[in-house]
Structures are given as structure tokens and as C-alpha cells.
Amino acid sequence: MTNNYRFSIGPWNISEGRDSYGPETRPAKDLVWKLALFKKGGFDAVMFHDDDIVPDIDTKSAAQVLKEAAEVRKQVEGEGLFVEMVAPRLWFSERTIDGGYTSNNAQDRQYAIDRSLQTIDIAQTMGTELIVLWLAREGTYVRESKSYARSLEYLAEAANKMLAHHPNIRLAIEPKPNEPVDVAYLPTAGHVLAFAHMTNDPGRVGSVIESAHCVLAGLDTADELEFAIAQKKLWSVHLNDQNGLKFDQDKPFGSVNLRSAFDQVRVLERHRYGSEHNACVAFDSHAYRTSGIDQVLDHAVNSRKTFLRMLEKVRAFDESAASALVASRDYQALDQLVIEHLIG
Ligand code: XLS
Ligand code: MG
16 A cells, blocks of 8 residues: 555544533543543544643743653653644633734733743654644734734744744644634635745745635635645644534534545545655544543544545545546546445
């Protein structure tokens, strides 16, 4: 086989079922419990927010934070897993109500930068060079409250400080068009990769593409993936699914649109995704609110299963028949070739 995929998952993907309209439906579990479940579920790597690693991070000294991080690394490796990436969770703090890097308040912007530099130190301790930035509150609830040009300058200033903090780290920005903000900065892969050129080291600024976020932006996920790959900037993928334009659903991979799932896996496979930087396939999905604690990881285990089944479909697809139909411009027949292949 041409490609061995490595699968990744985050502690936040074992959620307690809370939504905007109601409280938790499942008990909270600690990291040790989650790591054991990840291993059992067939995962290779773990994605972390800084405060998934060190709870109450803002109340602890820099030395204490790194000491706790070293302990967590041991737990992760003790399960035979490794750390894929670390991301600063900038959207929970009272200091980031108006956004972090793009806040209109200078002290709050500084807080966001300091916390991000600490995330890089944590990542070093955890043995990864991949820093993910999901720019949750970098955008506006009221369009007139910020300037886009000014915000891009702030974002570049923050990115430059991170790039200067350690020579090997890579920043993978995760685009999303909205939620929690009304209108987010850097909503698509195109925005992210254009932004990379506003920084001091564009080669170290790339992207993480999430299926649901592409659907929310009205874009085709496979094309977003391939756009980033074509520029050697696809450093992680968050595969999941999304049923149209509504709140961010984080459904299991393939649960809404199997054909898009096929196209996503086909793009990854055709471009040998993962051969550079050992990039992982992550499933950023969630259990349904109705799921019990015994089913809490099924969404991700099923996503992985669907991915691997789809990989078989991709590898068994008659590419030469498809090429012949492309050559004769019989796209109607090409369409049906894909459909019948998927129906099996
Ligand atoms: C939220 C994002 C988030 C990132 C990590 O929509 O997908 O979960 O992947 O910060
Ligand atoms: Mg994500």
C-alpha cells in the first residue's frame, strides 16, 4: 500500500454533551481515562489545547506549567501515543472576550501573545513542533468595531513573535468562517495562505483544514484540501461532517455526505498526504448529546472506520476508466461511474 495514515484525536472530542440550550448529559472523565480510550480506539496521536494539558493554566507559574506538561507527555507516551500538536485555547479567558491577537485592547493582545509563546514552550516539552491556531474570536460581532487591515497587522505581529520564539515551530492556522464570532478573519484556506505571506517566514505558516468549516464557508472540502496541498501547506486535517449552513455540528466523518468523504480521501491519497512532516488525520467530531458514556468515542472510532473503508473505495476506483471519460469529456458518465462505485 502506498500510504500509512496516522490518526489523531483531542481530549475535547470526548465531550460531556452540553449545548447552548442544556447542561451536560455525560460525566466528565480525566485525561488518563481518555488516553486509554484513544489507544483502544485505534488512535496513534493526541491533539491538545494548552489547558487540556495544564488545567487552570493562567493561575500557574511558567515552571509549574512545563513541569505538568512533562508529566502529561509521560502519560501520553505511556499509552504508546505521541503528541501531534498543541493549540492555545484563547477563547475561554475573560481577557479574550473581544478576541485575542485582534482585540481592541492592547493588554489583552499582549496576553494572547504571551499565552501563545507559552504554548510553544509546552509544545517543545511535549515533543511536537506543530502549533495549531484556531482563531476563534479573531473577527467581529459588529463589523464596524474593527478594521480588517489593522487586524491582519496584529495577526502578523503575533505570528512573527511566535515564529521568532522557536526556529523549528510551524504555525498551522485552522480557518473557519464564523462561530463564535459573526464574521471571522481568515475564513478559508485561501485567506490563511495569503496571510502567511504577511509574516516574516511564510514557509512556516500553513493550515489545518476541517471538513465542517469548509461546508460552513460554502466551499468544497476536497478542493480546500487540495488547494493547501498544492502549496505544501496542509499540515493536518480535521475530518468530520456538517449538514448545511447551521451551527458547527462536528458530525462523524462521512455521516452527511459520503461522496464528499470519498473525494476528501481521494485527494489525500493521490497526493500521498502524510508523507511530509508525518502529518496526521484527525477527526474533530463529537458524540451526539444522546450518546451515553459507553458510546462517547464511537463518533471518532466510526470516523476512522469510515475513512479506512473509503480508502479501500478510493484504491479500488477505476482511475483509468475515469481518465478515459475525462479525455472524451463524458462527465455525465464520470458522475455515474463515481456513484455506482460508491453504491457498490
Ligand atoms: C473549532 C475547532 C477547534 C480546533 C482546535 O471549531 O475545530 O476544535 O480544531 O482548537
Ligand atoms: Mg478543528
